[in-house]
Amino acid sequence: MTHRVRFAPSPTGFLHVGSARTALFNWLFARSTGGTYVLRVEDTDAERNRPELTESLLAELEWLGLDWDEGPLYQSERRDRHREVVEDLLGRGLAYLCDADNAEVEGSSITDGMAVRFRMPPGRTVEFEDIVRGGVSFSTDDLEDFVIWRSNGSPMFLLANAVDDADMGITHAIRGEDLLSGVPKVLLMLDAIGAPHPTYAHLPLLVNEQRKKLSKRRDDVSIADYRERGYLAEAMVNYLALLGWGPPDDVEVRPLSEIVDVFRIEDVNKAAAFFDLKKLEHINATYLRALPRAEFIERVGPWMGEAAPWPTERFDRGVFETMADLIQEKLRTFSDTPRFVDFLFLDDPVDDPDSWHKAMVKGKFAAEILDGTAAAFADCTWDAEVLKDTVMHVGEAVGLKLGKAQAPLRVAVTGRTVGPPLFETMAECMDRAEVLRRIARARARL
């Protein structure tokens, strides 16, 4: 039998990194076993459901490259079926009507204003084998009767989820560990409707530094935010795959297409995983550096436009393309890019106080360096090598090595102590007059 899995997000918020990881593992399982990956939107709670969020949810999944084989299916469209199951349970006495005070009310059919509860059979042990957890068991004596149909006439998550999985032939339920304790209730309902049990695989939770489940209140969990902050989808999914799972050959940074070949759901471990931004950044930088030049220029585009710190009309694509080669390897995210080139598209370099202090105040011989380079740049050949030699000589005159000597010049021209290779940038992207103007400007401020 071919495996069928589903990712069943609820459109009550933007796609969360934990949900994305669940989607990814379902996708990996399906792709690596030749199974089918279904997308189902669990929108049974109309009051909390926001239609526009569904659109965003799908967009982020697409951005991540997690394409689905069937769907999106909407749980809200299956209400009649859910109702039919509840009526059946009610008719057979396996569930009962209850009023607002949770008191049982006589009746064998859904009634307006009444909720329906599933009757928990006493004294039974519900056991199941979880692919990652192993054997898990619950006693029904620890469980309470639970609502399966709201008094407002809509199905509850557990009921809809169980019925839909059964109807859709879902063979494996791969999801977060926070759903583990709901399993016995679902199993009992499946038994009640004569449906087979799916195989479960509960993934370890993603946690923050306090070791608590990632929450959208406290933590940075929005996939859209990461996208906007310049993370690459391929880096994000690669990193997410490493939380709760590890490649058998220790090769961590590799494309999804390769991960599919080595992924096995049985290898997923049980302990919660900390979402480590530092490691994500490392992986992101690795992917960023590996981008072909043209693709880098194309994909960084959104950060070079409206949102950039310079007047859009001042942006010079040709200049930027020249700079691309000089800065690509220095970036961690796309959003790092503007600060490496902003001085080229602004009238004056940005004023970074720390940089100024370091190079012009704390650093020695700033005046000598600026005066010396200004004089020498006035008529030297405008070539990176020549500029470099010039600065080297000016520095030697006061006993500074090139590393120290270039600092005042760098800050005068770019505004910062950190930036692209200075001589190449000046020679290839700036003209003599502008560089001299900036040196003079800085000299005047000393």
Added chain:
RNA sequence: GCCCCCAUCGUCCAGCGGCCUAGGACGCCGGCCUUUCACGCCGGUAACACGGGUUCGAAUCCCGUUGGGGGUACCA
């Protein structure tokens, strides 16, 4: 409170009874390279929570303790 789950370097992952004086990655700390930063290279730091068993032998199996987490809604 009750139920369930978890427990190897700071972090992620490896280890699934002997190959472990515990391996890789991120981070961190040194060094090299160097026009800043970054990259790259070299080296270093650092862990089997604790206590009992089982076994010739345990990070690996069992029990307990402690610690952590999740669940316990007419949310999903």
